[in-house]
Amino acid sequence: MANVRVAIVAEPLDITSEIERVTAGRGDIGAVVTFTGLCRDEDGRLEALELEHYPGMAENEVRRIAEQAAGRWEISDITILHRHGKVRPGETIVLVVTASKHRHAAFESAEFVMDFLKTHAPFWKKEHTAAGAVSWVSARQSDDDAEERWNAPD
Amino acid sequence: MKLVYFAWVRERIGMAEETVEPPRNVETVQDLLGWLRTRGDAYDFALGExxxxxxxxxxxxxxxxxxxxxxxxxxxxxxxxxx
Structure with a gap:
């Protein structure tokens, strides 16, 4: 079974230390794939995103997604870190690190994780604009479609 | 039963959580949503769709x-x- 590391944090995420944490002292890993999801400024309109989460459930659900990926691909390590609270443009919202002997498992599992995080992890984004307006971000149909393709027969 | 609300559901209802005792005929989630909507305009606004x-x-x-x-x-x- 893969090493699974999951955390929901309020502090900025550091990709370098997360890669180092996975690869330090290891000779068995041939591929590390990372995905970094960043907060956009929407052409200067956005001042911050505020991420609400369900504290009792979010970590469990993210862990469940990590374990599904670990059961489906031959990966040795999987890390999923997700911010909550206010995130400014340019800051990282989510970080996924997967490691495997060969690249395909690392690439595909990272993409799988992101597609399921979007639709299953209990987080909600609220936009704070530079003009002072606030509004909830709507879910996208394209995210549901992205998840659905993993359920189709290969 | 404890109810917890998030995002615009929480904002529309006007609270983050509450404890309720629904009537006996509330057996499913759908029943619960229907019953909650009878508790006031805020619930109806939050759960109507x-x-x-x-x-x-x-x-x-x-x-x-x-x-x-x-x-x-x-x-x-x-x-x-x-x-």
Whole structure:
């Protein structure tokens, strides 16, 4: 079974230390794939995103997604870190690190994780604009479609 | 039964959580949503578009036809937008 590391944090995420944490002292890993999801400024309109989460459930659900990926691909390590609270443009919202002997498992599992995080992890984004307006971000149909393709027969 | 609300469901209802004792004929999530809507305009505003309401029972995602038997915590929230 893969090493699974999951955390929901309020502090900025550091990709370098997360890669180092996975690869330090290891000779068995041939591929590390990372995905970094960043907060956009929407052409200067956005001042911050505020991420609400369900504290009792979010970590469990993210862990469940990590374990599904670990059961489906031959990966040795999987890390999923997700911010909550206010995130400014340019800051990282989510970080996924997967490691495997060969690249395909690392690439595909990272993409799988992101597609399921979007639709299953209990987080909600609220936009704070530079003009002072606030509004909830709507879910996208394209995210549901992205998840659905993993359920189709290969 | 403890109810917890998130995002615009929480804002529209005007609270983050509450403890309720629904009548005996409330057996499923759908029944609960219907009963809650009778409790006032804020609930009706929050839960009126029931297709937009997602549900978790004791921290697991569930459908609207799921049974509430033995459930301690029901979470009601809009479609998720994390990642």
């Amino acid at each position: 029931s297709a937009a309401i997602r549900v978790a029972l004791d921290h697991d995602h569930a459908d609207h036809d799921a049974s509430l038997s033995g459930v301690r915590e029901v979470a009601l929230f809009p479609p998720m937008t994390g990642g």
